[in-house]
C-alpha cells in the first residue's frame with residue numbers, strides 16, 4: 017500500500033492554506049481606520065443615541081443604535097451542554113516517528129514532522145463562568161491540524177468513563193449537573209441526584225473512584241495526564257492493525273491541589289487554571305506533554321489479559337502494556353480572542369485521518385453522533401468547519417453547499433458526483449493511494465439486541481485495583497472525598513446505598529467512610545485478589561521539573577529576595593514579594609495575598625498580621641514547603657508553626673527550594689495533619 021504521508025504539493029498547499037492566514041484578522045474585516053457600521057458607513061458619534069432634542073425620546077430611525085444593541089444582544093452563543101468551562105492554547109506536536117510501525121497517520125509516523133494543534137482543557141459540569149478548581153473530571157481535547165485533515169483526540173484526565181453505552185449520557189449528565197428546580201449546586205457532584213444515580217448505576221463505580229481521587233483537583237492543566245479513554249484501531253502502511261489506547265503524559269508530572277486549597281481557590285481566583293495556562297505561555301514557560309500509546313494485538317475477542325478493550329470503564333494497567341512515547345506536544349501560543357478560538361472550536365470523534373479508526377466501543381459509537389450534532393445548535397448550523405479555528409490545513413472540497421453562515425462563494429453549477437460538467441475544478445473521489453480514508457474491512461455480525469457483553473458486568477474489580485494502587489496519603493484523600501460528598505446528600509437512603517457499593521470494592525475504605533458519616537459499614541463482596549498498578553500512583557519519590565511554580569516571600573524586595581528571584585527564574589519559577597503595602601518590587605500586599613497562589617512560602621520578616629498568619633497556616637496545612645529567613649522565625653512562631661516540623665526549611669537557598677518544589681508537597685508532614693493532630697490555627 018502506498019504511504020499516505022502528504023505529497024510535497026499537499027504540504028506546500030498546507031503551508032499556504034487558509035487556516036494559517038485565518039489566524040490573523042481576516043482580510044478586509046475590522047481593518048479600516050474609521051469607526052463604521054457593519055455596512056462600512058463612517059460614524060461620527062457612537063456615544064449618543066439620536067433623540068428628539070437633548071432631553072427627548074430616542075428615535076426609532078437610529079439605525080446605528082439599533083445595530084449596535086442588536087449585535088450586542090446576540091453576542092453570546094449557547095454554552096457547551098457539558099465541558100462549558102474551559103480554556104485553550106495553540107501548540108506544536110512533533111512525531112518521534114516510532115509510531116510508523118503501527119499507524120500510517122503521517123502526523124504520528126513521520127519522524128520530526130511538526131503538526132499545529134489547538135488544545136482545550138475544561139471541567140465537565142459547571143457553567144461557563146464557574147470556577148476552575150472544582151472537584152470534577154477535566155476535559156483534554158486536542159485538535160491536530162494534520163496535512164491529511166483534522167484529527168481530534170477528545171479525551172479526559174481520567175482513563176475511564178461513568179457509562180458503558182452512550183445512550184446513558186443524558187442520564188449521567190442530568191444527574192451530575194445542578195438540580196433543575198433551583199439550578200444548584202454549581203459545578204460539583206456533592207449532591208443527591210449524582211449519588212442517587214451512581215449508587216443505582218454501578219458501572220459508574222470505577223470513574224467515581226477517579227472522581228473522588230486527587231486527579232479531580234489538578235494543580236494546573238500542566239500537571240494532568242490525558243487519556244483517549246476508548247480503544248482505537250490503528251492501521252499501518254502494510255494494512256496491519258493494532259488496538260491502541262492514547263495517553264498524554266505531562267512532562268511536569270501529575271500533581272494536585274489539596275481539597276481545602278481547591279475550595280479556597282474557587283473563591284479567591286476562579287480563573288486559577290485558565291490564568292496559569294495563559295500566564296505560563298506569555299512567560300515562555302510552555303506546557304509540555306508526551307503522547308504515548310499502549311499497543312494491544314487486534315485479537316478476535318478484542319480483549320487483553322482478560323480485559324475487554326471495548327469497555328470504557330476499564331483500563332489496561334501500564335504494567336501489562338507499557339505506554340510507548342510517540343511524540344511531544346508543546347503549548348506555546350495563546351489565542352488572541354477567546355470567543356473566536358476557544359469558544360468556537362468544535363471537536364468531534366469522527367474527525368479521523370487514515371491510519372486511525374474507531375472500534376465498536378458503544379460509548380465511542382454514540383459519541384460519533386453527538387459531537388457533530390451538538391455543533392448545529394451551538395454554532396448555529398452546518399458550516400462551523402469554515403470558522404477559522406475549525407478549518408483544515410489540508411485542502412477542502414466537500415461539495416457541501418449553502419446553509420446558515422455560509423461564507424464561501426461557490427462558483428459554477430456542479431455540487432454533485434458523478435458529473436461531467438465540473439471539468440478539472442471539480443473534486444474527484446480519492447483512493448487510498450492518494451490518502452483517501454478507507455476503512456480496514458472488519459466483519460460485522462450479530463443479532464439486533466439492546467444488551468451488553470457479559471464482560472461489561474464487572475463493575476468493581478478495577479475500582480478496587482485503582483484504590484489499591486494509590487499511596488496511603490492518596491487513599492486518605494479519597495476517603496475524605498467520599499465522606500465530604502456523601503455528607504452533602506440530604507437523603508440517608510442514598511448514603512447507605514452508596515456505602516453498599518463501596519463495600520463491593522474495598523472493606524477498609526467503606527469502614528472509614530461509614531465512620532465519617534456516622535453510619536454502620538455494610539458488608540459486601542470485594543474482589544478477593546487485586547494486583548495494584550504502581551503507575552497509577554501520584555505520590556512517588558520522583559523529583560519533577562518546577563517550571564511554572566510560584567514562591568512567595570513575606571518580607572521586602574531586598575537583595576536576598578532579588579537573588580532568589582534571579583536564581584529560581586532560571587528554572588522557570590516565579591518569586592513574588594508580599595509586603596505590608598505596595599511599592600516597587602512588591603507584587604502582593606498582605607491584604608491581597610492568599611496561600612493558594614504559592615507553591616512555597618518564605619517568612620522573611622517579623623509580623624503578626626492576621627492575614628499572613630492565615631496564609632502560613634494554610635500553606636502548612638496544604639503541606640507546602642515553608643522557608644524561614646532571619647526574623648521570619650518569629651512570624652512562624654506567631655502562626656503556631658513548629659520550626660522542627662517536616663518541610664520547614666531554615667535559611668533555604670534556591671537549590672533547597674527547587675528540590676522541595678520538585679517533590680510538589682512535603683508528604684512527610686501529611687500524617688501530622690490528620691484531624692486528631694492539631695494543625696496550626698485550627
Ligand code: HDD
Pocket residue numbers: 096097098099102136137138154155156157170171172176177181182183185244245246328361362363379382383386387390391
Ligand atoms: Fe463528551 C464535549 C470528553 C463522552 C457528548 N466531551 C466534550 C469535551 C470533552 C469530552 C473533553 C469538550 C470538548 C471541547 O473542549 O470542546 N466525552 C468526553 C469523554 C467521554 C465523553 C472523554 C467518554 C469517554 N460525550 C460523551 C458522550 C457523549 C458526549 C457519551 C454523548 C453521547 N461531549 C458531548 C457533547 C459535547 C462534549 C455534548 C459538548 C460540547 C461539544 O461536545 O462540542 O457533544
